[in-house]
Amino acid sequence: MIMVKQLQKKYGAVCAVQEASFSVPKGSISTLLGGNGSGKTTTLRCIVGLLAPSAGAIQIDGIDPWRKPAEARALLGYFPDRNGLYPRLTPREHWRYFAGLHGHSGKALESRIDSMVDTLGMANLANRPTLGFSAGERMLVALGRALIHAPQALILDEPSRGLDIENLRRLRQVLLRLKADGVAILMASHVLAEVDALSDQLIVMAHGKVRATGTPTQLKQDSGCTDLEQTYLALTGVQS
Numbered sequence: 001m002i003m004v005k006q007l008q009k010k011y012g013a014v015c016a017v018q019e020a021s022f023s024v025p026k027g028s029i030s031t032l033l034g035g036n037g038s039g040k041t042t043t044l045r046c047i048v049g050l051l052a053p054s055a056g057a058i059q060i061d062g063i064d065p066w067r068k069p070a071e072a073r074a075l076l077g078y079f080p081d082r083n084g085l086y087p088r089l090t091p092r093e094h095w096r097y098f099a100g101l102h103g104h105s106g107k108a109l110e111s112r113i114d115s116m117v118d119t120l121g122m123a124n125l126a127n128r129p130t131l132g133f134s135a136g137e138r139m140l141v142a143l144g145r146a147l148i149h150a151p152q153a154l155i156l157d158e159p160s161r162g163l164d165i166e167n168l169r170r171l172r173q174v175l176l177r178l179k180a181d182g183v184a185i186l187m188a189s190h191v192l193a194e195v196d197a198l199s200d201q202l203i204v205m206a207h208g209k210v211r212a213t214g215t216p217t218q219l220k221q222d223s224g225c226t227d228l229e230q231t232y233l234a235l236t237g238v239q240s
Contacts, residue, residue: 001023001024001025001026001059001060001061001153001184002023002024002047002058002059002060002153002184002186003023003024003057003058003059003060004020004021004022004023004043004047004056004057004058005021005056005057005058006019006020006021006055006056006057007019007020007021007043007046007053007055007056007057007058008020008053008054008055008056009039009042009043009046009051009053009054010054015054015208016039016042016208017039017042017043017046017208018039018207018208018209019056019209020039020043020056020205020208020209020210021210022201022203022210022213024153024184024185024186024201025184026152026182026183026184027179027180027181027182027183027184028179028184028185028200028201029175029179029185029186029187029198029199029200029201030185030186030187030199030200030201030202030203031186031187031188031189031195031198031199031201031202031203032044032186032187032188032189032203032205033188033189033195033202033203033204033205033232034188034204034205034206034236035206035236037207038205038206038207038208039205039207039208039209040157040188040205041081041157041188042208043205044155044157044186044188046058047060047065047076047155047186048065048076048078048155049065049066049069049072049073049076052066053066060072060075060076060152060153061075061152061153063075073102074102074149074151075151075152075153076151076152076153076154076155077146077147077149077151077153077154077155078146078154078155078156079142079143079146079154079155079156079157079159079187080142080157081157081158081161083138083139083141083142084142085130085133085138085141085142086130087129087130087131088129088131089129089130090126090127090128090129090130091117091122091125091126091127091128091130091140091141091144092113092117092126092127094130094141094144094145095113095116095144095145095148096109096113098145098148098149099112099113099148099149102149104148104149109148112148112150113148116144116147116148119174119177120140120143120144120170120174121140121170122137122140122141122144125137125140135161135162135163136162136163136164136166136167139159139162139163139167139171140167140170143159143171143174147178151183152182152183152184153183153184153185153186154178154183154184154185154186155186155187156185156186156187156188157187157188158187158188158189158190159171159187159189160189160191160194168191168194172194172197172198175198176198192228192229192232195216195228196216196228199215199216200215201213201214201215202214202215202216202219204219204232204235204236206235206236206237211235211236212235216228216231219231219235223235
């Protein structure tokens with residue numbers, strides 16, 4: 001489980017996240033929904049240990065990522081908003097390198113890499129340098145990098161950005177499989193159709209604050225709206 005309680009992050013006098021609280025159970029998909037500057041990415045970066053919270057508490061299966069960073073990293077997979085791939089490395093080399101940072105090696109790792117190639121449908125790309133890969137292909141490499149150490153919690157920042165229909169479908173299939181395997185998944189996304197279809201819980205953010213949490217159906221009912229776009233506008237006070 002991912003637990004965030006009264007999270008606050010300040011940059012000088014600016015409070016980017018204000019007392020945000022929510023939890024993501026195992027075997028579920030939760031989505032942070034909000035506009036640019038709403039605090040989504042800052043929240044995710046605090047959870048994975050890239051930013052130090054100004055106040056509040058974060059736990060990954062009961063582990064504080066700031067007090068026990070190595071233990072928390074072993075449980076977490078992170079898909080950032082920018083892929084940051086090494087253009088000269090192949091997908092296999094990316095995954096081997098990042099798995100090594102988590103202490104994985106040998107035949108067991110090579111077997112897992114083979115399985116990742118199959119899961120992501122990358123047989124024709126696995127041994128090619130990533131230089132020149134399409135947006136969808138880079139997404140798959142970054143997703144494999146986040147999953148290669150078999151994390152129990154997965155954090156994704158705008159994973160569907162720039163993807164075509166085929167790769168959106170593949171991403172959806174992978175996330176649903178991980179959910180069925182008991183992984184706690186937290187993502188930020190602007191793609192409302194994907195959010196509505198995949199999310200067990202929505203966490204609506206605006207101006208650094210959590211404005212509402214609930215299932216897509218619950219939030220639509222509470223706001224008196226029939227679609228997610230109007231629901232978001234109503235909950236955040238944005239005029240349609």
